[in-house]
Amino acid sequence: MKPLAKLLSNIQTGIIVKHFVVNVPRTKLNLEVLNLLYVEGFIDGFGLSKTDPKNSVSVFLRYREGVGVLKKLKLISTPSKRIYISYDDIVKKLVHAGFFVISTSTDGVICSDAYIKRTDRFPKSGGELLFQVIF
Numbered sequence: 093m094k095p096l097a098k099l100l101s102n103i104q105t106g107i108i109v110k111h112f113v114v115n116v117p118r119t120k121l122n123l124e125v126l127n128l129l130y131v132e133g134f135i136d137g138f139g140l141s142k143t144d145p146k147n148s149v150s151v152f153l154r155y156r157e158g159v160g161v162l163k164k165l166k167l168i169s170t171p172s173k174r175i176y177i178s179y180d181d182i183v184k185k186l187v188h189a190g191f192f193v194i195s196t197s198t199d200g201v202i203c204s205d206a207y208i209k210r211t212d213r214f215p216k217s218g219g220e221l222l223f224q225v226i227f
Contacts, residue, residue: 095119099126099225100165101133107160117149124201125222126151128193132203134162134225164226168192179220191225194218198205 095117106114118121118140126138126149136152152160169175176195177186182204186192192204196219 093123094171096222097167097170098123100167103151103153104140104165106151107162109156110158110160112153112155114151114153115143116151118147118149121195121201122149128201128203129225132191132219134227142145162225162227166224166226168221168223169224175221177221179216191227193225195220195221195222 098114099122102114102116116126116187121140124134129135130137132155136154138147138149138151142150182194186204190204193201194204195201196217198217201222202219
């Protein structure tokens with residue numbers, strides 16, 4: 093979970109100081125999260141870093157009219173305190189509360205919006221609540 097916290101911190105700091113590219117640790121979870129952020133339109137893309145291709149990934153941040161698309165990435169689950177959520181709580185509480193990223197055992201990393209919109213694709217199961225995206 094530490095690499096995920098570093099990923100969120102690096103992206104958030106990069107947007108605050110208006111960098112166009114930030115480097116983050118390369119892990120399976122980070123790559124899944126970056127792919128989700130890319131598909132949802134929060135970042136412009138990501139690729140292997142040219143300076144250290146084995147251990148880091150370059151993330152291309154997205155701006156709209158000089159302002160970062162992302163405002164804040166709020167980590168919810170930590171290594172010392174994991175937060176799990178059931179399917180019913182996702183449907184009842186998370187849909188109206190914002191954009192959350194959930195790690196499930198069956199589908200990997202998914203967002204709360206996609207989980208609700210495409211319920212026929214996802215089984216009705218919960219997962220670990222990773223972080224919230226504020227945009």
